[in-house]
Amino acid sequence: MKPTYYFGTKRPVLDTDYYETYNRDNVSLIDAKAHPIKEITEKGIKTSAEEYELDIIVFATGYDAMTGTLLKMDIRGRDGISLYDKWSGGSSVKTYLGLAINGFPNMFTITGPESPSVLTNMPISIEQHVEWIHDFIAYMDEHRMAVSEAEAEAEDNWSQHCREVAEKTLFVQTDSWYTGANVNGKPRGFPIYLGGVGPYRKICDDVAANSYKGFSLNSLTGQKI
Structure with missing residues (x-):
């Protein structure tokens, strides 16, 4: 039961x-791990060592965090590119603020990869994202813009910043579901922003205050602002 990893780099029990x-x-x-489960039987669970009689089995199978659900939906962006191909199957995740993805216009992710996400109070972070997106759409409507898209340079800079912050911590040195180590074959990474909720909110607010810097906005006729 004693942790064999850096304390805090997995959710402490x-x-x-x-x-x-x-x-x-x-x-x-x-x-x-020492005695793997071989099968579910009429009585319970059988491992390589013995059979255990049970009344109820609760399946806690884990999950493919941060990118799994998005990739499984087969989301298609500009010119039909899939999000799977954009991210090379998860090995090169890139977003802008964890909110938008270059090549996928008018698509926003709520507490998505490269946002503070699962290392925050999630309901509060969800509210912040929803409110920010709401204000962005209102801004687009006010300026008669119909299409928004994260710019490639803004996306590259944000992803690099996320990696640089993460590399200064012990999180990246631990096999966890944060890094994708719990899913066989999943590329390792740490697509979570570790700069803190306060600084992250300020960054998002500054982007909005600067006419949504880092986003390309177009009207249906192709006019840009």
Whole structure:
């Protein structure tokens, strides 16, 4: 039960009586790496060592965080490019502010890759993104613009900044679902902005205050601002 990684680089288990639970007579801790699960039986679960009789099985299978859901939807952007190809299957994730992606006009992601996302209070971060996108759409409507797209240079600069901040931490030195290590074959990376919620909000506000710098805006007739 002792962590074998840098503390804090995975979500720490600090729930009430979590560790005490394993000392109960009716609880067993089974090492599924040492004795892998072989099959689900009529009675319960059978590992390579023995069979365990169970009344209920709760499947906690993990998840493909940050990019998995977006890639599985087969989102298509300008000229039919897929998000999978844009990101090379997840090996080169790039966004602008974690909100928009070059080549995918009028598409916004809520707490997406390269936003503070899962390392924040998620409902509050979701609210910030929704409100920012709402204000952006209102700005476009006011200026009679119909198409917005993150500029390639802005995207490159933001992704580089995210990587530089992450490389200064221990997060990138731990195999975790943050880095994609829990999914076989998934490219390693750390597509989460670690600069802090406060600084991130200021960056987003500054982009908005500067007429949404980093975005190319066009009317239906091709006029730009």
